[in-house]
Amino acid sequence: MLSLLKKKPLLFILLSAFAIRIIYFLAIIIRNPAGIYVYDSNGYWNIAYNLRQYGVFSQSANIPLEPDYYRTPIYPIFIFLSEVLGPEGFSIIFFQIILSVLTCYFTYRIAKEITHSNFISCIAAIIVAIDIPSIVMSNLVLTETLFTFLLITCIYSFIRYLKTERMQTLIIASILCGATILCRPIGFFLPLFLSFFIIYHFRKKITTGLFKTGILFSLVLLSISPWLIRNKITFNHYFLSVIREHDMQNYQAAAIYAELNNRSLAESQSILRWKTFKEFKGDAHKQPYEYAKHIESEAMKIVFQHPGMLIKHQAVQFVHFFLKPCRSYLDLQLGNWGKGFNMIPKNVSIVDYLFKHTSKLTITLVIFQLGILLILYISLIFGMFYFNKNKQILYLLLIGLLIFCFANLTLPEVTESRFRVPVVPYIAILSASGIYFLKEKFRKRLELRAQKTTETRRT
Secondary structure: HHHHHHHHHHHHHHHHHHHHHHHHHHHHHHHOOOHHHOOHHHHHHHHHHHHHHHHOOOOOOOOOOOOOOOOOOHHHHHHHHHHOOOOOHHHHHHHHHHHHHEEEEHHHHHHHHOOHHHHHHHHHHHHOOOOOOHHHOOOOOOOOHHHHHHHHHHHHHHHHHHHHHHHHHHHHHHHHHHHHHHHHHHHHHHHHHHHHHHHHHOOOOHHHHHHHHHHHHHHHHHHHHHHHHHHHHOOOOOOOHHHHHHHHHHHHHHHHHHHHHHHHHHHHHHHHHHHHHHHEEEEEEEEOHHHHHHHHHHHHHHHHHHHHHHHHHHHHHHHHHHHHOOOOHHHOOOOOOOOOOOOOOOOOOOOHHHHHHOHHHHHHHHHHHHHHHHHHHHHHHHHHHHHHOOOOHHHHHHHHHHHHHHHHHHOOOOOOOOHHHHHHHHHHEEEEEEHHHHHHHHHHHHHHHHHHHHHHHHO
């Protein structure tokens, strides 16, 4: 094993990443086979099942099947294809483990493209390989693993395009960008984000930059257009999903309403949902787009009437995005809450949660995560020095702004470690660069000290 590490470190890292995820998968199967599912998993699985059995994109568990307007198609199709090739549930997890390992690989490739350092590339891949939330999410029927893989392959292809300016690479990056958006609509900003860097790259040839940006937008639109057309035919409007509007009401607006009225978040969500449902002049189920616009308008009234609270909640979720460790999913998956639990009951006190259902293994892993995060964020600061010293500001902006965008687009009150998983590779690259920067500083200091010692002896 040691010889493999020395000769082929990347292969060793990828094999280790695969082994860690498979071992955790086996632990779930032995202790709590249903632990690969949580509450949101059921909706995705139902869509895949209804696609296979009836050819209808629907979350309904019973006939008649209502066409779905919340979820986008890529992850249900991934579930559908996975279960065609293997047993229910377990085949999904196996392919997600493969994608999680490939994410480690593309983390290495991006770091190599940017820094040309094997040390930085390997350290970045190791960070992703041992990241607890990434390991856990690869073993859950949720979108994080597939979304992270699509995002990193899109960003890798885009960086290759900036280096080579090959049209084929831009086409691949654009199609992957569209697939990323169709996996999770939170990726909606990516075309605009990438176009900024294209225009900057071609700033001395602005016409070329605008032409390439036009190609990017056209191909992304072409990629997502079948889904937009489906929604137009089904609901009479072009849209990706209405989940953003519902989330704005259920989290941003409800969190402010809860604080203003001294109520729980769950109570506030229920009050606002019932209020907007009664006030809507139409059929909320048959007119999901119109209803979504109505609840968005009502939510924005609450949000913009209390900008101070909005900023406070946003700041709290921003901190949670970077610092929250993965805890509850570990105990749910391993059955510490009992078989059949797929979410933590909302009325459970934190004391009961910590000391009655949290295992010693989970507590140990939480401490491990917090220690790793501390190291990552300290070294990330020095990573910025590394990029500045090596005149790689463009890539620092690309990676840094990508992290910043995702950190600001998550939901106040419910931000958790799984939302950080898509940006772990980019945090890892910055942190690995910082570790290299510190290593080189230390090495040069030792060399200087040795040189001074040698000169002293000579004199």
